[in-house]
Amino acid sequence: MSEAVSRYRDPAGESPTWRVLLTLVAVAFLAIVVILPLITVFYEAFRKGAAAFFEAFQEPDAIAAIRLTLTVAAIAVPLNLVFGVAAAWAIAKFDFRGKTFLVTLIDLPFSISPVISGLVYVLLFGAQSYLGPILKSQGIQIIFALPGIVLATVFVTFPFIARELIPLMQEQGTGDEEAALSLGATGWQTFWYVTLPNVKWGLLYGVLLCNARAMGEFGAVSVVSGHVRGLTETMPLHIEILYNEYNFAAAFAIATLLALLALVTLALKTLLELRYGDEIAAGRKH
Amino acid sequence: MDVRIKNIRKEFARFPALNGLSLDIASSELIALLGPSGSGKTTLLRLIAGLEQPTEGQIFFGDEDASLKSVQERNIGFVFQHYALFRHMTVAENIAFGLKVRPADTRPAKSEIRKRVSDLLDMVHLSGLEKRYPNQLSGGQRQRVALARAMAIEPRVLLLDEPFGALDAKVRKELRKWLREFHDRTGHTTVFVTHDQEEALELADRVVVMSQGRIEQVGSADDVYDRPGSPFVHRFIGEASEVPVRIENGEVWIDDRTVGLKAEGNGPATLFFRPHDVDFLEGCGGCFEGVVVGSRRLAGARRLEVELGGSRHRIEVDVPVDHPAAMKSGLNFRPRHWAVFPTNG
Secondary structure, eight states: OHHHHHHSOOTTOOOHHHHHHHHHHHHHHHIIIIIHHHHHHHHHHTTTHHHHHHHTTTSHHHHHHHHHHHHHHHHHHHHHHHHHHHHHHHHHHOOOTTHHHHHHHHHHHHHSOHHHHHHHHHHHHSTTSSHHHHHHHTTOOOTTSHHHHHHHHHHHHHHHHHHHHHHHHHHHOSHHHHHHHHTTOOHHHHIIIIIHHHTHHHHHHHHHHHHHHHHHOOHHHHHHHOOOTTTTOOHHHHHHHHHHTTOHHHHHHHHHHHHHHHHHHHHHHHHHHHHHHHHHSSOOOO | OOEEEEEEEEEETTEEEEEEEEEEEOTTOEEEEEOOTTSSHHHHHHHHHTSSOOSEEEEEETTEEGGGSOHHHHOEEEEOTTOOOOTTSOHHHHHHHHHHTSOTTTOOOHHHHHHHHHHHHHHTTOTTOTTOOGGGSOHHHHHHHHHHHHHHTOOSEEEEESTTTTSOHHHHHHHHHHHHHHHHHHOOEEEEEESOHHHHHHHOSEEEEEETTEEEEEEOHHHHHHSOSSHHHHHHSSOOEEEEEEEETTEEEETTEEEEEEOOSOEEEEEEEOTTSEEEOSSOSSSEEEEEEEEEEOSSEEEEEEEETTTOOEEEEEEETTOGGGGOSEEEEEESSOEEEEOOO
């Protein structure tokens, strides 16, 4: 048996030496780039003891930052849920002029630097912009306030849900919808009872990724936030400030929250992929 | 419910899928739309359903112009090629769907819906499977669930798109017989699409043979098989051997000789016959005469490839396995039934 293994080698395989070497390279790379920093975050956070760790969360500015981050995510994620489902629905189920262009537009936030997306909003709604004076006269503040942060976050996280749903819906085609319509269902009933349940796991997956990014977004939010402590600082911005003030323990303490968010997201994502992988990725037919 | 299709034309992005065709379907009739891919048969079915809108023309359900109505208002039962069962719903929920989505004033009570579902499951011989999900069923079972779901809304017309297309040969034969009985019992006007001529001939009261967005012929299985109305129908339904011939003085000629067949008309034509429908002759005073150049065994016969004398045109003829003609190198024969169609141009 062992002879057979050595004599007949898998045509697509590599020699054992190469396999071990390549695996080692991959593991070493992962350790340096991913695992080590993660450990560092938790190590630094607890270096001055658990008391110092929990103290970081007592600070009013920290509490405000956490609250703001949750608020922004609570607005941005549902908005993108609606936008994403609407865009995916339109693209996957209907044919219209400019469809390819729309798909490209959806990808824009992925390909553009977040700082630029932030700047765009400053140029649009800032004090120096054309709209600035009008907004100011109405007492509406967008830049350096919650609306601006939400806008920037929505922009940056828009593709996550749409991108997840489009291939899934395209793969499923319009057969189920046509069946529902032929049975007398209205368009809304068809969407609610047929289309949405068909993509529910993919949707959850998209929401998860969208939420993780919404809470962790730094670049775009940094530009529009104005860094008003306790008012317009989200968690990532607050961490940066603490770090720049050499308050490492507090900075890393808050950072553990984001790291935990990442780990939970990863765990849920893996779970979803394991259980409903065939309904998330394209390729499911009954 | 009778269905009348009047001068229907359908274009997809300027490309004509249906070229102004008309068809009358009688109440309680079982009709097959038969044709190769791209013949427009599925488009016609979807137009009747209201899943597509015609570019021109009208469709009547009884006296009512259905072409102005949406798919929901038409009240049709549609069985999709891949069944399109709702995968997150059980068998019972799938069947009940059409009743549950009705507006409150026409929706039956819950108990009534449950009874209807159980009756329908009974009718399609699937009682006991109501709690299953579609992916826990075999192909044939899904097919019957799809049919029960379509029947639940008491449709005026039942439309089936390639109903047996995704099933294996054995199940296909069983379901075919079963569908015929089902139709005879329920008496719904039923239209089904198929590219399988055997299915169409065996199952349908009338077969509509389609090609390139047109109806080539409408008729019973006997009509389309024994009296094909065009070269296309003759080629498409059953086997066909064809020979280029000439018609002169009421006789069919191959090159410079007559073959003993009478025909109307004048000029070049194509003669069609069934390979298995020939008489073998000993002597040849005006018949088809050729040299056997190839032989293949079919299930119940031997198929000979014969090169005709003179024109050297090759045709196929089936010979019973134990027939002496199968062993000879030369063959004299005359088709028992044949058709000639003038060659255009």
